[in-house]
Amino acid sequence: MMEFGTIKKIDCTQTKECDLLRKYLANHALDYEDNIDIAIGVFDDNSTLRGCGCAAGKVLKCFAIDDELRGQNLMGILISQLIQDRFSKKIYDLMVLTRLQNKEIFCNCGFYPVVQTDHLIMLENQKDGPKRFAEALFKQEDCGKTVGAIVMNANPFTLGHRYLVEQACAQCDVLHIFIVEEDRSFFSTEVRYRLACEATADLPQVRVHMGGPYMISSATFPKYFLKADEDSVSLQCELDIKLFAESLAPVLHITKRFAGTEPFDVTTARYNAKMAELLPQYGISFCEVMRMERAGHPISASCVRKFAASSNTFSQALSLVPKATRDYLIRLQEEQA
Secondary structure (H helix, E strand, O other): OEOOEEEEEEOOOOHHHHHHHHHHHHHOOOOOOOOOOEEEEEEOOOOOEEEEEEEEOOEEEEEEEOHHHOOOOHHHHHHHHHHHHHHHOOOOOOEEEEEHHHHHHHHOOOOEEEEEOOOEEEEEOOOOHHHHHHHOOOOHHHOOOOEEEEEEOOOOOOHHHHHHHHHHHOOOOEEEEEEOOOOOOOOOHHHHHHHHHHHOOOOOOEEEEEOHHHOOOOOOOOOOOOOOOOOHHHHHHHHHHHHHHHHHHHHHOEEEEEEEOOOOOHHHHHHHHHHHHHHHHHOOEEEEEOOOEEOOEEOOHHHHHHHHOOOOOHHHHHOOOOHHHHHHHHHHHHHHO
């Protein structure tokens, strides 16, 4: 019990409590996200929700406090409660992405800035997270070599991905491929990573890595606090690209980043345009490779998924992927038969 009421968990598995949280967040121009696995609320003596903070895995999010309660360190209390909950679940490396004006609040709670733009900031409770992530992948032999990078979802790995990798290899001595690690794709992270490894195993300069939390993840691309009238794509792309260019590329000596042209997805096309604008400011060349076509149409993972879903077009899916993916799709179809 606090002087203004009570701080307690909100049970999001209960419809009534979940709806209460959704409504409160909406009143503060925030969106509820379904991956929230812990929510803590500040309630007054009338059991009215007056503030909240949430977490999804290692990411703290969805903080809101009524204006009249600001200045009472409620945000610090909520952050502390969430940290304790995460630690009890053995989740020790925590991060948050928030508006730049909240920087001091989180720094006072033991968080360290990772990257910031004019509008957003990403913080972690461990120092030098991106640097430590990159150092684990660095090899001393890379010094003096031309090092490139590709970040891909590979959902699944297609002949188009293989073509992009081959074009990048022709311009690099070392090529890092980062597979987006979050399990929000049709194919699991483990499958996407394994297929990428198998499909590029014959290319000695290629190294395939899990992207961790620093490659186009929900940590760097949350949308819950961005307003409808804000250019969320531009804000998010800028933060993600700066994180790569400032904290990861220098450690790995990356001077080239590659991506395929994007004729289908508007967000990805804008991300490519933002890379072309920002990466040269850090001494990194952005190389956009014309997407490979088959029968006059660009190869895409979405087409592979669509064709693979029907027995009538399954053979078309197989024609768009390398052997590793083809073998996996055949096994998957046999298991589901």
